[in-house]
Amino acid sequence: MAHIWRYIKREPKLLFLNFIGAIFFVLINLGLPTILAEMINEAIIPQKVNLLYFWSIIMILVIIAGAAGRVLLSYASSKLTTLMIRDLRNDMFEKLQLYSHEEYEKIGVSSLVTRITTDAFVLMQFTEMTLRLGFNTPLMFLGSIIMIFITSPSLAWILLAAMPFLIASIVWIAKKSRPISKEQQESLDQINQYARENLTGLRVIRAFSREDFQADKFHQETNHYSQVAGRLFKLMGLANPLFFHILIWMIILIMWFSLGPIEAGRLNIGVLVAFIEYAFHALFSIMMFSQLFMMYPRTNVSANRISEVLEMPISISPNEDGVTETETNGYLEFDNVTFAYPGETESPVLHNISFKAQPGQMVAFIGSTGSGKSTLVQLVPRFFDVTLGRILVDGVDVRDYKLSALRQKIGYIPQKALLFTGTISENLRYGKYDASEKELIRASDVAQASDFIERTQEKYQTFLAEGGANLSGGQKQRLSIARAIVKEPGIYVFDDSFSALDYKTDAELRRRLSEITKHSTVLVVAQRISSIRQADQIIVLNEGEIVGRGTHEQLMAENKIYQEIAASQMKGDQLFKEGDEDHA
Numbered sequence: 001m002a003h004i005w006r007y008i009k010r011e012p013k014l015l016f017l018n019f020i021g022a023i024f025f026v027l028i029n030l031g032l033p034t035i036l037a038e039m040i041n042e043a044i045i046p047q048k049v050n051l052l053y054f055w056s057i058i059m060i061l062v063i064i065a066g067a068a069g070r071v072l073l074s075y076a077s078s079k080l081t082t083l084m085i086r087d088l089r090n091d092m093f094e095k096l097q098l099y100s101h102e103e104y105e106k107i108g109v110s111s112l113v114t115r116i117t118t119d120a121f122v123l124m125q126f127t128e129m130t131l132r133l134g135f136n137t138p139l140m141f142l143g144s145i146i147m148i149f150i151t152s153p154s155l156a157w158i159l160l161a162a163m164p165f166l167i168a169s170i171v172w173i174a175k176k177s178r179p180i181s182k183e184q185q186e187s188l189d190q191i192n193q194y195a196r197e198n199l200t201g202l203r204v205i206r207a208f209s210r211e212d213f214q215a216d217k218f219h220q221e222t223n224h225y226s227q228v229a230g231r232l233f234k235l236m237g238l239a240n241p242l243f244f245h246i247l248i249w250m251i252i253l254i255m256w257f258s259l260g261p262i263e264a265g266r267l268n269i270g271v272l273v274a275f276i277e278y279a280f281h282a283l284f285s286i287m288m289f290s291q292l293f294m295m296y297p298r299t300n301v302s303a304n305r306i307s308e309v310l311e312m313p314i315s316i317s318p319n320e321d322g323v324t325e326t327e328t329n330g331y332l333e334f335d336n337v338t339f340a341y342p343g344e345t346e347s348p349v350l351h352n353i354s355f356k357a358q359p360g361q362m363v364a365f366i367g368s369t370g371s372g373k374s375t376l377v378q379l380v381p382r383f384f385d386v387t388l389g390r391i392l393v394d395g396v397d398v399r400d401y402k403l404s405a406l407r408q409k410i411g412y413i414p415q416k417a418l419l420f421t422g423t424i425s426e427n428l429r430y431g432k433y434d435a436s437e438k439e440l441i442r443a444s445d446v447a448q449a450s451d452f453i454e455r456t457q458e459k460y461q462t463f464l465a466e467g468g469a470n471l472s473g474g475q476k477q478r479l480s481i482a483r484a485i486v487k488e489p490g491i492y493v494f495d496d497s498f499s500a501l502d503y504k505t506d507a508e509l510r511r512r513l514s515e516i517t518k519h520s521t522v523l524v525v526a527q528r529i530s531s532i533r534q535a536d537q538i539i540v541l542n543e544g545e546i547v548g549r550g551t552h553e554q555l556m557a558e559n560k561i562y563q564e565i566a567a568s569q570m571k572g573d574q575l576f577k578e579g580d581e582d583h584a
């Protein structure tokens with residue numbers, strides 16, 4: 001909840017206006033019953049028409065002034081709230097930009113989306129209500145109590161008797177609603193996750209005809225949500241009738257106990273009406289305040305979820321004061337690296353990995369699925385940090401770099417090509433926003449992408465739908481490779497990025513790539529031996545350990561696992577035949 005204050009105190013002028021509006025509103029409302037009492041006693045009962053006009057005009061003026069206070073209050077509270085939610089969401093987004101993979105995995109992407117949207121909205125609603133009711137209802141309550149003791153202290157006990165009932169009901173409802181609110185938000189996370197999975201995996205779902213299965217899962221969760229929401233609504237729905245019941249009983253008691261004093265001439269009708277109004281205001285203030293109180297548990301759940309996002313310790317800090325300049329560019333060394341995924345320290349996925357690579361060289365990684373190839377190359381741009389050992393880039397431990405400077409040196413091409421909504425040229429300039437048209441064309445040429453780009457009507461201005469959905473898998477991969485080439489990095493990391501290319505394109509791309517990477521180090525994770533056979537060094541991984549290293553020829557001659565991989569991909573002589581074609 002400290003977040004709310006942190007944001008709204010940034011706007012002291014609006015906060016002041018809010019306060020003034022609230023005070024104004026309270027003073028006017030406290031004045032009205034007294035004016036009404038005067039009107040009844042002096043004008044209505046003695047039937048003095050002139051005085052009736054007089055008091056009516058006073059009353060209208062006071063009501064208009066009250067409305068102005070209310071407008072001021074609404075303006076200030078809504079403005080403060082919208083500014084708060086804007087800044088809060090921006091801060092959450094900025095924090096998310098700093099998250100490493102570990103933090104994303106801890107909370108989960110769907111939950112993060114709910115937190116930045118729905119939870120922030122819950123906080124916004126609560127803040128708006130607090131600003132609107134938080135000041136004036138306690139003031140109104142205190143003012144009404146004072147006026148009650150001034151107008152008719154003998155009846156004040158009725159109000160005091162009603163209050164414990166009211167407060168007990170509010171506390172009971174608030175207590176009950178807290179766990180239900182938590183369940184509701186968690187169910188919303190789940191709904192988000194199913195919706196996300198369904199939308200991103202639409203083709204697979206259709207190909208396997210699993211629409212009904214997915215729909216069932218979704219319906220089950222939405223049913224669960226509606227049950228939980230129903231329980232919450234019921235509880236909240238109970239509040240108003242309960243409160244009004246207490247109010248009505250209080251008014252009946254006031255009437256009952258005022259009969260005697262009126263008969264005896266100790267109380268007049270005007271004062272009785274004012275008293276009822278003040279008592280009503282006092283209890284109504286508690287009721288309004290209780291809305292905040294009852295909303296608090298739900299808001300608290302959302303506020304905690306937001307705090308978790310904002311206060312999450314970042315495992316890989318941006319290291320703003322780290323190294324930014326090095327003498328060389330592209331030297332890489334893994335020095336006895338062991339790595340376990342966060343929370344799985346007992347079972348490392350990489351063990352004692354050591355190798356060196358230098359500009360102009362290509363180092364390739366091959367091994368069975370799950371042997372740790374992708375994990376290994378992802379340690380270079382620090383998507384995760386090593387558990388033991390160190391990784392040196394240009395002689396400096398990657399942890400000592402300013403993170404952005406380290407990543408600037410690396411052109412990472414992921415397994416699954418991801419493009420952004422926008423034109424092809426915007427996508428290609430992603431790593432170098434000031435790249436010239438010529439640079440884009442050259443990179444696309446090398447990446448074997450220019451052919452299909454040239455065939456499109458708008459060429460480099462062709463608009464790509466979300467994630468590049470209007471392109472084929474191979475086209476996406478080629479653009480993703482071209483994007484890295486535009487950046488001209490010292491180290492290229494191809495994380496199985498040739499898998500969607502046909503053999504011919506793959507071979508041509510590697511040939512062109514070797515021309516432009518004379519001064520860069522190239523790391524390649526591959527499934528196909530044909531993609532890496534000309535590498536200067538091939539590292540064979542098995543269960544996270546290096547079980548062989550050398551050139552293709554050396555490994556074919558002496559490494560059993562490599563031979564098995566080769567045999568499983570194609571018959572030996574076929575492999576050599578294709579290799580010969582490659583060399584030609």
Ligand SMILES: Nc1ncnc2c1ncn2[C@@H]1O[C@H](COP(=O)(O)OP(=O)(O)OP(=O)(O)O)[C@@H](O)[C@H]1O
Nearest residue numbers: 105341344349367368369370371372373374375376
């Ligand atoms: N984010 C993660 N959290 C925990 N374990 C993971 C994570 N990513 C991968 N692993 C595990 O690490 C091991 C190595 O995975 P990795 O993706 O590096 O293998 P790979 O050799 O690249 O496989 P493939 O060729 O199938 O892509 C696997 O056992 C995998 O289950």
